[in-house]
Amino acid sequence: MADNPATITSILTLSSTVVARTGLRIGAQEASLTIGGVDNPVVRDPLTRQPYIPGSSIKGKMRSLLERVHGLDQNWAIQRNRVHVHVCEQEEEYSKCTLCQLFGAPAPQRERWLCQTRLRFSDVFLTEASVKRLMDAATDLPFTELKSEAAIDRVTSAAVPRTMERVPAGAEFGPCDIGLFVYEGDRIATGLQWLTDGLDLLEADALGSSGARGSGRVAFTNISVRQLKVDGQRLVPRQGPATYPTVAELRRALDDLAAWAAA
Template sequence: MANNQRIQLKGRVFITFNIKAVTGLHIGGTESGIEIGGVDKTVIRDPLTNRPYIPGSSLKGKMRSLLEKYKGLRQNQRIGQGYIHSCDNPEEYPNCEVCQVFGVPGERDFATPTRLVVRDVMMTDKSAQDLEVSGRTDLPYTEVKTEVSIDRVTSAANPRQMERVPAGTEFGPAELVYSLYDGDGCDVQKDIEHLRTLVEGLQLLEDDYLGGLGSRGSGKVKLENITVALRVGETYAEEKKLLDKFENLGCLVEKLKELQDQIRQHVGK
């Protein structure tokens, strides 16, 4: 953020929901320490409970990647083995909804604060207990899916074992915290309007997949039991104001404009 910018937090929108794995879910963990004969690709687990979880970085990164492609943004910044979009000039940044919501590197001297925070999402206690008593998982809380690749030249089979969280497992509550700012380089009315971009990211996620192995059937998810709440700057220490509850994402989409109008009334200018 540039020096001498005057920016005021006007409020925060809190979106919570459960994530249900419609098909087996694989979000990769570390491969170190895998014994001979073990699975080839393991899932990430909470070191305290040993339960699989969804990192906030995976959820946020997937939404951003899908939105970049949906809006046709140029892939100009190298990250690891690939590229992402990141505004690199002050003329482009103010009109880029994705960078406004999801952020740009801190060294950009024209940057304003990132609007979106995405928390890690833990497996629900009910799902964990159901998996514990079922006795039908290959490993604690997970199944092992065997895939076979065929060498096109020799026709030799190459079996691989992938660890997945079984279909039907729920994680939650997931929490997205969306900040509304006003001041130098910020416009609270634009931030409220950009909530639509965040909801579009959730829609794209449901239609795509989360984690790895998605093109081979894994990672289809559904968002359920959604709540939207608000804290306003002037009364931030008070309890969150519940704006609405939704059974699924489709219901939220239908009421999105009404939600934005409610937020405008509470936040003002």
């Protein structure tokens, strides 16, 4: 990555379809307490009332997984010290940290030196086909299922039931657009490598909550890349060389894709 970038040379957009391999729940705050209501509702679009995947959920989980894979120090406390993340606190650190340059830094750091967030994540909505399938299906709630669980008291073995709302397995969301802003001096291959690693890690782990209990397994499919290249004073749109059915296929093509994007 470049030090203190100023000039954008291109914008790559990686588009895919997110397939829920198991039930998916990304929780929303309960607006009110309702007798007999759902304990843990999912986030929904306020206009359509359909569940969706916030871009912040993909970005946050991908960043967290990459931080742990690269062993980065969890040195920045947020939400009254309840959550800790990695943040470079010195400009020299930032200039060498690919993660902070890709995902950004909090406001205090941005005010001290130039920090350009290179990755942009879109909210991802149900595909038209999945909307139709879920409307036709006899789901417990509109577009979602209810999953009953029980917490077990470790001393008495008493069960405390709870109900979780989830989007059913097989639902598809898309397009999932992730933008990679390339600044003068950046290595496109590095950005694509880290982004692909993040997708692989998300597939290996889980998206949303209750991942350890079976929810949130996803797959990224039908991956395509387009580019908006800066050529002097002109913007030149380009479509990538191929569509990749899986993240594994994308990884195998990374060298060729980076060469195409840099040409």
